[in-house]
Amino acid sequence: MNQAACALTIAGTDPSGGAGIQADLKTFQELKSYGMSVITSVVAQNTTGVKDIHDMPIDMLKKQLEAVSSDMPIHAFKTGMIASIEMMKAIKSWLPAVAAPYVMDPVMMAQSGDPLMEEESRLWLRDNLLPYTTLVTPNIPEAEDIIGESIQSIEDMKEAAEQIVTSFGASAALVKGGHRKGQAIDVLFDGSDIHTFSSKRIDTENTHGTGCTYSAAITAHLSHGTSLIEAIEQSKYFVTEAIRHSFELGQGSGPTNHFATREEVFNKWL
Numbered sequence: 001m002n003q004a005a006c007a008l009t010i011a012g013t014d015p016s017g018g019a020g021i022q023a024d025l026k027t028f029q030e031l032k033s034y035g036m037s038v039i040t041s042v043v044a045q046n047t048t049g050v051k052d053i054h055d056m057p058i059d060m061l062k063k064q065l066e067a068v069s070s071d072m073p074i075h076a077f078k079t080g081m082i083a084s085i086e087m088m089k090a091i092k093s094w095l096p097a098v099a100a101p102y103v104m105d106p107v108m109m110a111q112s113g114d115p116l117m118e119e120e121s122r123l124w125l126r127d128n129l130l131p132y133t134t135l136v137t138p139n140i141p142e143a144e145d146i147i148g149e150s151i152q153s154i155e156d157m158k159e160a161a162e163q164i165v166t167s168f169g170a171s172a173a174l175v176k177g178g179h180r181k182g183q184a185i186d187v188l189f190d191g192s193d194i195h196t197f198s199s200k201r202i203d204t205e206n207t208h209g210t211g212c213t214y215s216a217a218i219t220a221h222l223s224h225g226t227s228l229i230e231a232i233e234q235s236k237y238f239v240t241e242a243i244r245h246s247f248e249l250g251q252g253s254g255p256t257n258h259f260a261t262r263e264e265v266f267n268k269w270l
Ligand SMILES: Nc1ncnc2c1ncn2[C@@H]1O[C@H](COP(=O)(O)OP(=O)(O)O)[C@@H](O)[C@H]1O
Pocket: 138, 139, 140, 176, 177, 178, 179, 184, 185, 186, 199, 200, 201, 202, 203, 204, 207, 209, 210, 211, 212, 214, 236, 239, 240, 243
């Protein structure tokens, strides 16, 4: 009998394929997890920005969640864009239906700077959903929003990660340093220790979908039963290679390359 590691993403869409649900499913596939998805919002966006957003009716969001969890195994899941408090409430009341690691990418804006979450929803997400997470993966502006303080140094990132766990109840917090200069350093507080994950900064504007790809990779590894630290280490490698081999596609920030670590595909280009 074939067994599969099953990973679910609950997020918004990106028809240009670099971020959101599309990035998540591609990443799950590359990392050999059976991918499943629940759509929160349909987003008309591309590499240049967000044109329009259509939120799923709440009833339809609930029915999608129920359809997956009543029938399919879920070994790990992530949330990305959740636009409104009503949607957050629907997800919160569904949580008891799953007993699996929960990775939250607290998506507030697209890389273009366009908002993907209503302003008043941010506090609700922090105070009501964050405490249920196995891991939350804010970038620096998102971490600043959660703790209400500015983050400049690596020391600040460490303090932010600790505070997100100790004051706001996440089991672990990974503060991502993509928005700083110099090395791309991410800081994890896992409830007891600080760990750092770093790579050289790649000189590219093509970073559309990096956060989605990273959190989806972590979710995929967790669905295989990998430990949190190992899942982040492997995912840092995956996202770094996806950025290094990103595509010059579209007129804005190009998308990451989800199959960059697949040697056989690579070799064709070398
Ligand atoms: N230019 C870059 N070179 C190498 N790694 C990067 C670069 N930009 C972002 N990263 C890494 O990509 C991941 C996503 O981070 P970040 O860009 O901060 O998140 P988000 O997409 O949510 O804004 C992190 O591991 C970060 O360190």
